[in-house]
Amino acid sequence: MIEAAPINAVMRTLADPTRRAVFERVVKSEEITVLELTRGSDVTQGAISQHLKSLKQAGLVAERREGRNVFYRAEPKGLAPLVDWMSHYGVFWRQRFTNLRSLLKEIDP
Amino acid sequence: MIEAAPINAVMRTLADPTRRAVFERVVKSEEITVLELTRGSDVTQGAISQHLKSLKQAGLVAERREGRNVFYRAEPKGLAPLVDWMSHYGVFWRQRFTNLRSLLKEIDP
DNA sequence: TCCATAAATTAGTATTGACTAATGCATTAG
C-alpha cells in the first residue's frame, strides 16, 4: 500500500521456496542454463522457465542467449530494494534494541 | 540452503503488502495497539489480528497485554533469518552491508 | 449487574499462484 512497487516485487518473488532456490542456484553459478537448473530440481522445465520469468521481471536475474541455450545470471541491482528496506527498518530496529549489531558482525566486508 | 524453515516463514510473512505495512507500523511505533493499527488501515480489525498472528508466529512481533488493550512491539531477533540470507546470497551487496554496519556503529558505537 | 470496548477467532468466499502436460518457437545436427 504505502510501500513502493520494487520491494513488493522482490519480496513476493523471493517468498516462494522453489523460486528462491532457483535464484540461489543462479547466484552461486556465474552463469547457468535452464536445462542445468531443471536438472537438480523436482519441478518441470516449464515451471523453471516460469520462475525465471518472475525473477527477471523482479529484476533479480538477467539472461544471455547463445544459440539454443539461454544463460541466466544474477542481476546485481536486483536485491537493492531488499537491502534498502533492511537498512531502513534495520536502523529503526537498531535504535530501539541492541541486537542487530552482533548479527551484522558475522558478515565479512 | 541455510536454515530453510525460518527464512521461509519470514519471507512468506513479509511478502504480503498489507501485512508488511502492519509490521512497518509496529517497528516505527515503540508499542502499538490493534485498534491503532486498524485505524489507518483499509482492512478490518479481524484482518489486522490475523496478520499480527502471522507476524507473531514468524517471530517478528511480540505482544503485551494491558487490560483490554494488547500492545504489539517488534521482536529484535525476528529479522535475523533475513539478514543471514542476505549475507549468504546477497554477495553483491556485502559492501553495502558493511556501510550499514558502519552507520549502525555511528548511531551506537 | 449490564453494557461498551478491545481483541481474537470462526466460517465462508474469492482470488492468487504454483504446478503439470502439452504445445509453440527457434536453433542446430545429420
Next chain:
DNA sequence: CTAATGCATTAGTCAATACTAATTTATGGA
C-alpha cells in the same frame, strides 16, 4: 530437407490464503 534439442508459453487444475462479516472472549466502566 527433417529430426532433435533448448526454452518459452499456454490452458487447466488444485491448494494456499487474504479478506469480510459475524461471533466469542475478556476486561472495564456506569
